[in-house]
Amino acid sequence: MNNQDTQTRTDRLAEAIADAIMAGGFQPGAKLDEQMLAERYGVSRTPVREALRQVAATGLIALRPRRSAIVATVTPAELETLFGAMAELEATCARMCAISMTPMERRRLEALHGAMQAMVAAGDAEAYTDANQTFHSQIYAGTHNAVIAEMTANMRRRLSPFRRAQFRAPGRLSLSHAEHGAVLQAILAARAAEAHATMLHHVSLVEDAYEQLVEQASARLA
Template identity: 50%
Template sequence: MSASRSRPPLDPSAGNVRRGRPTRAEELRTQLADEITRGLLLPGTALDESALAARFGVSRTPVREALRELTASGLVETRPHRGAVVARPGAERLQNMFQVMAELEALSASLCALHMTPQERRELEDLHARMGELMRQGDFAAYREANERFHAAIYAGSHNGYLIELAIGTRQRLSPFRRAQFRALGRLALSHTEHERVTIAILRGEREAAANAMRSHIAIIQDAYEQYAQSL
């Protein structure tokens, strides 16, 4: 029996790599990250825990957790005696983060080409097809959610627990910028085309092609975000 057939299938929409409903801290992190990347909260703006807790109707605990995670992304800076303020990561740091993400996802895709089970390959293909319909409908919110499942399925399909851990951690740090890039003109259709190349290479078992397609996809995401940021 081959290595790929000896592994149990992983559902790309649940289980090992994706929880169900996001926590309140995750919801707050997403909301604040969107406001920062859209320019609604400008660099230097104070982020008072009590004020944010009152605004969102929560305790200070999820607010504190959200700010901690945004600090890891470089969108928030904590200063002595001043608390948290809106920041923007330097161009070099952001470039370094995307470079690491590209290699982690390229490795994940290459291992998928070798180790994904037949059921996992069918699920990836079906998910990609559903994303095509969302793209044609122009449903940005649903497409972004499906995009999370798509990449989670590729991490899971690598069948390398340590790689999954690293990829998820790095993706979480880059999540605000990856979400923001979907606002670039025509990005939804281009993203789906890039996913098409990744999916085909994985389904064909072409390890190098899958890695190259994914590496190119992440590089384009970085460019799309930079173009969007410059338009603000």
């Protein structure tokens, strides 16, 4: 931890807990025992409690009065609502990009998309996952509105526990890339409504991919 001067223990704890959840270290529904966390990170319960409040505000965990905090669990219906919200936010970002991106930002996005073609061809899901994150981050930045960008990035983080394996589904890599291509063309051509529509469709597909995975997992258990 390199920023001991500018951050409190609570701040660093909040980051650490959120990272651990997003990395899958705690499963949805897992109890987040205050004492356990305090021991694990070598602090007292006080900063742990403050950090939990902070993480809870992002929606990653749920605080239940007089009960342990738990990693947020969502019903299929809630998940659909969350993915719907994320799709709307990302679509809004794409629309704003079509209007507001600088020529240089447009070229960078185009170059990234080109580089991702090779990853699809090589079937390199890991590299593609990283590049995909960058692709979307560039679109957040391209809005030139830090508030919208942060809200959307936060929504993406909040859904990360449910998106982890999205590129494992067969054929998803090239489908995702084709979708990106449609979004990219709309942004480059400054067609705002089309950028919105294509991105909405693209993110909705991510939800479908997740549901397919869940169904397959359920089928294997049965």
